[in-house]
Amino acid sequence: MDLAVYTHVPAEEMEAFLARYDAGTLVSAKGIAEGVENSNYLIDTSSHRFILTLYEKRVDVADLPFFLSLLDHLADKGLPVPRALRDRQGVQLQTVSGRPACLIEFLNGVSVTHPTPAQAHATGVALGRMHAALADFGGQRANALGPDGWVALAARCGDDLDAIAPGLKARVSEELAYLADNWPGELPHSVVHADLFPDNVLMLGDEVSGVIDFYFAAREVRAWDVAVTHAAWCFENDGTGFDQNRAAALIAGYDAAFGLSSAERAAFPALARGASLRFLLTRAWDWLNTPADALVTRKDPLAFLRRLDFYRDAVPGALGL
Amino acid sequence: MDLAVYTHVPAEEMEAFLARYDAGTLVSAKGIAEGVENSNYLIDTSSHRFILTLYEKRVDVADLPFFLSLLDHLADKGLPVPRALRDRQGVQLQTVSGRPACLIEFLNGVSVTHPTPAQAHATGVALGRMHAALADFGGQRANALGPDGWVALAARCGDDLDAIAPGLKARVSEELAYLADNWPGELPHSVVHADLFPDNVLMLGDEVSGVIDFYFAAREVRAWDVAVTHAAWCFENDGTGFDQNRAAALIAGYDAAFGLSSAERAAFPALARGASLRFLLTRAWDWLNTPADALVTRKDPLAFLRRLDFYRDAVPGALGL
Numbered sequence: 184m185d186l187a188v189y190t191h192v193p194a195e196e197m198e199a200f201l202a203r204y205d206a207g208t209l210v211s212a213k214g215i216a217e218g219v220e221n222s223n224y225l226i227d228t229s230s231h232r233f234i235l236t237l238y239e240k241r242v243d244v245a246d247l248p249f250f251l252s253l254l255d256h257l258a259d260k261g262l263p264v265p266r267a268l269r270d271r272q273g274v275q276l277q278t279v280s281g282r283p284a285c286l287i288e289f290l291n292g293v294s295v296t297h298p299t300p301a302q303a304h305a306t307g308v309a310l311g312r313m314h315a316a317l318a319d320f321g322g323q324r325a326n327a328l329g330p331d332g333w334v335a336l337a338a339r340c341g342d343d344l345d346a347i348a349p350g351l352k353a354r355v356s357e358e359l360a361y362l363a364d365n366w367p368g369e370l371p372h373s374v375v376h377a378d379l380f381p382d383n384v385l386m387l388g389d390e391v392s393g394v395i396d397f398y399f400a401a402r403e404v405r406a407w408d409v410a411v412t413h414a415a416w417c418f419e420n421d422g423t424g425f426d427q428n429r430a431a432a433l434i435a436g437y438d439a440a441f442g443l444s445s446a447e448r449a450a451f452p453a454l455a456r457g458a459s460l461r462f463l464l465t466r467a468w469d470w471l472n473t474p475a476d477a478l479v480t481r482k483d484p485l486a487f488l489r490r491l492d493f494y495r496d497a498v499p500g501a502l503g504l
Numbered sequence: 505m506d507l508a509v510y511t512h513v514p515a516e517e518m519e520a521f522l523a524r525y526d527a528g529t530l531v532s533a534k535g536i537a538e539g540v541e542n543s544n545y546l547i548d549t550s551s552h553r554f555i556l557t558l559y560e561k562r563v564d565v566a567d568l569p570f571f572l573s574l575l576d577h578l579a580d581k582g583l584p585v586p587r588a589l590r591d592r593q594g595v596q597l598q599t600v601s602g603r604p605a606c607l608i609e610f611l612n613g614v615s616v617t618h619p620t621p622a623q624a625h626a627t628g629v630a631l632g633r634m635h636a637a638l639a640d641f642g643g644q645r646a647n648a649l650g651p652d653g654w655v656a657l658a659a660r661c662g663d664d665l666d667a668i669a670p671g672l673k674a675r676v677s678e679e680l681a682y683l684a685d686n687w688p689g690e691l692p693h694s695v696v697h698a699d700l701f702p703d704n705v706l707m708l709g710d711e712v713s714g715v716i717d718f719y720f721a722a723r724e725v726r727a728w729d730v731a732v733t734h735a736a737w738c739f740e741n742d743g744t745g746f747d748q749n750r751a752a753a754l755i756a757g758y759d760a761a762f763g764l765s766s767a768e769r770a771a772f773p774a775l776a777r778g779a780s781l782r783f784l785l786t787r788a789w790d791w792l793n794t795p796a797d798a799l800v801t802r803k804d805p806l807a808f809l810r811r812l813d814f815y816r817d818a819v820p821g822a823l824g825l
Contacts, residue, residue, distance in 0.1 A: 189537060193617035210612045210708065213546055214537040216510060225534055225546060227612070291531045291548070296514035387531065 189222040192280045203270040232289040237282040249324045260316040263393045290393030292385025300432035301389040307436025309391040314441045326401035336464040367450035375408035380415040406447035410454035422489030430503030455494040463487035510543040513601045524591040553610040558603040570645045581637040611714030613706025621753035622710040628757025630712040635762045647722035657785040688771035696729035701736040727768035731775035743810030751824030776815040784808035
């Protein structure tokens, strides 16, 4: 059986596709399971290794030029991000098996599951360097999963939130009201990664060898990206076990590479509550719309309710700032 | 979302696992989508490339020693098959993330979708060499998907066969009766691959660089393996478009490398009907037991009813023998 969510690309078509590039001849191609958003093949040629990505329906084709120019901008400044290659005619965005597709640089490294403080520090440094590199990036993409998006997503989930956990709808409403009053929208904005979980950071030992998966990148309060990363890196998966050493290392790395202002520090609890709410709501939506017996694992929304409660109750000094 | 059928192996556990071998340090690990039978990771270390396979519930752990010794036997004789490596203590079968697991040699090559006669010839040669190498292999595994298995599987499908296509149940019964009378069980037996579809042959140009996926290997009428390969390689996927040139090349390659006796040639139509029935029935069972909206693509059973009809009606001279 094949997974229906993936597009199968015949080897013969892959060979013809690779011939558009100065990229050697096909030696191996394996479909890789990187979530179910896109179809991805790990491709080896006689000279290089690549990822071939076919964009499936969850990525808006109209956003692809933004993502490609963002990756070019970061790669040009020396950041370890997977740039899309250009064929001999200079074209990045191709069509393979009827889908929009790109041939993308392969980056070594593995995603850690239990980050050490040294790995969190390196990630903070990488995030800071990315923000520095993005200061002069002019690309525009609104953040569909920013404050306005949370209101809309909560409304779409509606009463069903209470089917996930009793009282969740009221808790979300309370949080939306808090953030409506306290969201620090006056802080500096930038294009941000917006999804820098350990899954999206490739590491070799304690070094960051790659930052990947920019498909949520958008313009937003810049320090929100730090808060998302904080929420993603400093807890157990289930939202318990906040690790203050890891958090302090992450923040110290970011501060050394880019800097976190006193205004951003003061707003950090609100930013982190917004980060937690974003993942709580998208996971709640997926939870409500994925059958329990589906072939995909539903991620527990409550793992981010626990983070939300933590950030609401924590004294700022405990956050590692 | 992660695919629920795969076991997620944390990078930290992979590093500890690799340390049992003389295999370098972890550089990259990607979950690869090779059906949904097992969890497979493509792993690069500082010195080698491997496949890490975790055996999920569809493989019987009791069969693994047979498969591992079969691959060792073939690899020792120079066949391009993916052998399981031994750790420093000589152990092949390990436990990773609670599942039985092996670290397996990586083989280059891609699976072709539209085989040329030259590629079919090379596959016939590879199959013949495999049969030659297996002449002195003593491993025992009964073929659960041989003639007795077809009767049992047809009974389990029962009246539901007619839900796939009107009259299918009667057609299957008629075929089972024919094979009960005409199955050439007196022909030489051997351990056979039993599933040598293009998916399971890795090629570089016109050369076979790997034969993979031995999880249906079992002792059976040896020439049935040739018939399975004939049915797998010489039609369009949907069972139309029999390609006599491809068939003749496949048979010529096998005959040159190992030899097909006159008795095997005479029995070939019955063997090919048995091959078609085997895949018709397993696909029918999967079809009846996979929801239409599942994340896996159901393979059409009727693609093998068409092959069955073809082999029933063809004059032997048309088969490329």
